[in-house]
Amino acid sequence: MPEKSLEDFIRQHRSAFEEEGPPPGLWTQLEKELHPPKKNKVIQMLGRHWLKAAAILVLVVNSVMIIQFLQMKKAQSLKNISPELQEASMYYTTQIEQRLEAIRVYPASVLGLDSAARKELELRNDTYQLLEAELIQNPGNERIKAAMVRYYQLKLDLLDKILDELRTKQPVRQKQSEYEREI
Amino acid sequence: MQALANNLNNTTITDHLVSRCKKGDVHAFRELYNAYSAAMYNICLRMTGNTADAEDTLQEAFMQVFRNIERLENAGSVTAWIKRIVVNHCLSHLRKKKVYFEEVDNIDVGDEDGAVDEDSFAWTVAAIRDAIHVLPHGYRTVLNLYIFEEYSHKEIAAMLDISESTVKTQYMRAKDKVRQIVKQKNAIR
Known part of the structure; x- marks a missing residue:
């Protein structure tokens, strides 16, 4: 049977347009x-x-x-910046480390220094690190180089004085004798 | 009275189903899929024009439904909500395939439900389905959305981002085209 319009036809046969799912x-x-x-x-x-x-x-x-x-x-950097300072540094470092080794043999009670002071005695203390940083930033600065050498010398002097005092206070031990033999 | 009771019962079932889906219940997802997949697959099939694209689009759309169902505020509108998601996926699929819905010059299309089909001839489901299938994508989309999915011209215009008058024009052209194709087929017979 003929239909009136497409819409009507689709609406009337809507379900027939549906396929399977x-x-x-x-x-x-x-x-x-x-x-x-x-x-x-x-x-x-x-x-x-x-x-x-x-x-x-x-x-x-x-x-x-x-x-x-x-x-x-x-x-x-230190080696490159200043070979001569590197040489001096090696010398002083060895000397300072030897003194420090000798001092460490004494018990804290004899040494009579608190932890802050002992820390200050170490080679790479805050002053050293400050000088090193300054030198890296200003490689050509002779004043800083001189200050670094002076730092080594003062440290070495200080450590020697401490060792002298300790030797006076405490009888010389085996290790001290070794130290003395070394120097 | 019985109809009202059935309606209330259905509403309660739908509310419960949606509520279970919102809790991430996979069994509920399956029930929802079973309830709507056939109708939604038909939309995809009509819009995309082939089974492979219809299946892909349906799958993507249902994943979106499952992932976003907690945002559905009114469980009573779940059918329209799912249908809209499916239609949107079909439209993006068509856009990916470079189908553009462009403005066309207005022509005098008269009354949309008017006497365009005054000539009486034998419509058949198969003939109409075949004719729609060979329509250009733009025409087919507008015709499907209007006749089968029952969106208004205004809603279709918003979906396709074209003017309402363009939708009307495209729809009338699509209908004419279907008529011509079916008429040609009838003449051959």
Whole structure:
């Protein structure tokens, strides 16, 4: 039977235009998406944020390399900046370390110094680090070089005086004899 | 009275189903899918024109439904809500396939439900379905959204981001085209 209009025909036969539903496998796929197989959380996160992870890795590697480079530069700097100072430094460092070794033999009660004073006696104390930093920043500055040498000399004098006093206070031990033999 | 009772009963069931879905109950998701997948698949099939794209679009749309159902405030509007998501997915699928819904020059289309189909001839479901299938994407989309999905011209215009008059023009052209195709088929027979 002829129909009046397309709309009317479609409305009257609406259900006939409907086809079967989706294939049954579609729900299985959806279910998989709802419950993706559980991967290791770290792998999942890396998968999702691989770009961020790569960027962080690059930053970390760069930072480590920069720190290593700076440390290496600092270690080499004194030698490069002033070879003659390096020579003096080696001499004084050996001498100072020998005195410090000898002082460490005495018990704290005999030494009579608190921890802050003992720390100050060490070779690489705050003054030393300050001078070293200044020298790296101003490699050609003769005044700083002279101050560094003066620092070594004063430290050596001080340590000698302490050792003299200790020898007076406490009878000479085996280790002190060794020290004396060395010098 | 019985109809009212059935209606109330259905509303309660839907409310309960939506509420379970909001709690992430996978069984409820499956029930929701079973209830709506056939109708929604038909929308996808009509809009995309082939089963492979229809299946992909339906799957994407249902994933969005499951992920966003907690945002659905009124469980009573779940059908319209799901349908809108499905239609939106179909439209984005068409846009990905470079189907553009462009403005056209207005033509005098007369009354949209008027006497365009005055010539009486034998419409058949198969003939109409085949004719719609071969329509250009733009025409087919407008015709499907208006006749089958029952959106107004205004709503279609908003969805496609074109003017209402363009929608009307496209719809009338689509209808004429369907008529021509079916008429040609009838003549061959």
